[in-house]
Amino acid sequence: MSEFVKIVEVGPRDGLQNEKTPLTLDDRRQLILDLMQTGLQAIEVGSCVSAKWVPQMADSDVLFAGLPKDPNIQFSLLTPNLKGFESALAVGCKEVAVFTAASESFTRKNINCSIDESFEKFSDVMREAKAHNIRVRGYVSCMVDCPYEGAIDPQQVAKVSQRLLDMGCYEVSLGETIGTATPDRVKKVWDACLAELDTTVLAGHFHNTYGMAIANIYQSLLQGIRVFDSSIAGLGGCPYAKGASGNVSTEDLYYLLSNMGYETGIQLDALMQASRNISNVLQRNNPSNYANAYWQKACA
Secondary structure, eight states: OOOBOEEEEOIIIIIGGGOSSOOOHHHHHHHHHHHHTTTOSEEEEEEOSOTTTOGGGTTHHHHHHTSOOOTTOEEEEEOOSHHHHHHHHHTTOOEEEEEEESOHHHHHHHHSSOHHHHHHHHHHHHHHHHHTTOEEEEEEEOSSEETTTEEOOHHHHHHHHHHHHHHTOSEEEEEETTSOOOHHHHHHHHHHHHTTSOGGGEEEEEBOTTSOHHHHHHHHHHTTOOEEEEBGGGOOOOTTSTTOOOBOBHHHHHHHHHHTTOBOOOOHHHHHHHHHHHHHHHTOOOOOHHHHHHHHHHHO
């Protein structure tokens, strides 16, 4: 039997929150309904944050509440504070996510606090999540480079990851936030983390600014990582990193994994239809190499 690699679809949240074209709640719902047809087992629906600061994520709790439930799909919401967690809890969300960074400068620019203060902010979330049997996933930005500080010490990444796990996160996703990494540097980060942590509690989240995301994922696979975040049609970017393009596309990640013999559970036709649909809604070109090759072949 082929080894399974889990794909966490972050397009509806991490992707759309940085897209310039605002979508209606119906548009966002249709994207998730399309993704539900693909065989993906984990979909990040949105973020319970102030619409004033992230208008693209307005009413994420309402969106979550209106989705048909599927026992084979784990839906999640990003909840950076207790107020956000309470909104998620009220609509029956069973998994939330919290985030920090391995860079002090990035944390201050992103969420207006230090790394230590970020942990204080979501300590209440962790406590309430435990009380209500809600799973918590952690995000760590800037696993390799920070747009303000430059290179990040791999030991710092390992330290922050360990703190999240100690607080109760079941998994920590390390974000290569600005897409500047190369496989040799990614290897050093995983080496530092894996000296202390098991592969089963770590995930990779790679951006494709310089076209290195797939190469970096390949390196991660070699080191035993078996969970990766990706975004349909390469949606997203980083608002705090000038020029940073979107997350690695789910289509390109699927192509890599399936052709290397890994099982993903994804239904290709449904994935490509979801990709085409959201690209049409946003009226943007799809940056996925695989998607472009797929449709060129289909139309030939």
